[in-house]
Amino acid sequence: MDQAPNLTLLWPWALLLWPLPWILHRLLPKQSRGETLRLPENATQTSNATAPTTPWARLSGQWRFALIWTLLILATGRPVLLDRLQTLPQNSRQVMLAVDISGSMNERLDHGTRLEQVQKVVGQFVMRRQYDQVGLMVFGSHAYLYVPMTLDHQLLVEQLKALKAGMAGNGTAIGDAIGLGVRALRRGQGESVLVVLSDGVNNAGQLTPAEALNIAQEAQIRTHLVVIGLETTPDLRERIEATGGQVFHANNVRSLDSIYQQIDQLEPVTQLKTIARHAPLAQYLLLLALLLSSYWLWQRRTVRPIHQHHHQHQAQAASAQAPSEPAHLRQSNE
Incomplete structure (x- = not known):
C-alpha cells in the first residue's frame, strides 16, 4: 500500500533538550563580566536609523540564539520526509x-x-x-x-x-x-x-x-x-x-x-513489514543554523568597531565643546 508523504522525527526525544540552555542559565551561578561598552542614546538611535530592516536584524540577541538552538535541536531529532510506504511479507x-x-x-x-x-x-x-x-x-x-x-x-x-x-x-x-x-x-x-x-x-x-x-x-x-x-x-x-x-x-x-x-x-x-523511502532533512537544518551563526558573528565583528569609533568621536566632540578656563583664573591659579 502507498501513503502520502509525511514529515516525522526519528528521534523525537531530542525535543526534550530544547529548554536546556535556559535551565542552565537559571541554575548556574552568575559571573561578573566587568563593564561593557554603553553607547550614548543618540549614538544608538543613529545606529538603529541606518541599520537594515530585515527580520533577522530586528530580532534581539536572545531570539537569535533561540532560533539557532531550535534548528540544532530539530536536526538532532533526525527529521525525515517519509514517502511511499510499502508493506512487504516478512518470514x-x-x-x-x-x-x-x-x-x-x-x-x-x-x-x-x-x-x-x-x-x-x-x-x-x-x-x-x-x-x-x-x-x-x-x-x-x-x-x-x-x-x-x-x-x-x-x-x-x-x-x-x-x-x-x-x-x-x-x-x-x-x-x-x-x-x-x-x-x-x-x-x-x-x-x-x-x-x-x-x-x-x-x-x-x-x-x-x-x-x-x-x-x-x-x-x-x-x-x-x-x-x-x-x-x-x-x-x-x-x-x-x-x-x-x-x-x-x-x-x-x-x-x-x-x-x-x-x-x-x-x-x-506470514507477517507483514512496513518500509518507507525517506529523505533526511537534518543536514539542511544544520546548514541553516551554521549560516545564521556565521552571519551573526560577522555582524557583531563589523558593528562593534563602528559603535566604538562613533563613541570616541562623540567623546572628542564633547571635549572640544567644553568651555575653556578664563586666562585670569589660570594666572591666579598659577
Missing part, C-alpha cells in the same frame, strides 16, 4: 495442504461425513492464514495438484468445498501425495510446510511414505500428518518427526479443529 511461508478424498472419507464423523468436517475445519484454517501462499492437493489411488500456490484463499476454499469422496479413487496413496507436495513446494520461496490429512494407511501409489518422507527431509520441508480414526506406526512417526513435523490424531470434530489450531502455532502465519 514468508507457503503451506501445501494434501487432503485424502478416498471413498472412506464418506464415513461419519459426528454430525457429518469425514470429508464434510475436513472441508469446514481446513477451510477455516486457510482463511486464518491471510498472507500465506497456500496450495491444495488431493489424493486417493493417485495424487493430484488441485490448486497451485495462491493468495486467493477464497477460491481455494471454494474448490475445497467442491470435493467429493471417491473422486480420486478408493485407494490411499499417502507416499505419492507427500512426494508430489515436496516437488510443488520446491518451486516456491520462503519456509515450506506440508500438511497431509488421511483416514487410512498407504495402499496405493508408487512411493512408500518412508521413501517420500526421506525426500521431504532432504528438501528441508516440514511435514505434518493428521490422521482420522486410526493410529500410526512408530516408524512413520519417527520419519515424520525427522522432517521437523508432528503426527496428530483426530477422533471427532473438536479434536480435528484443535489440531489445525496447533499447526497455526507451530507454523506462524
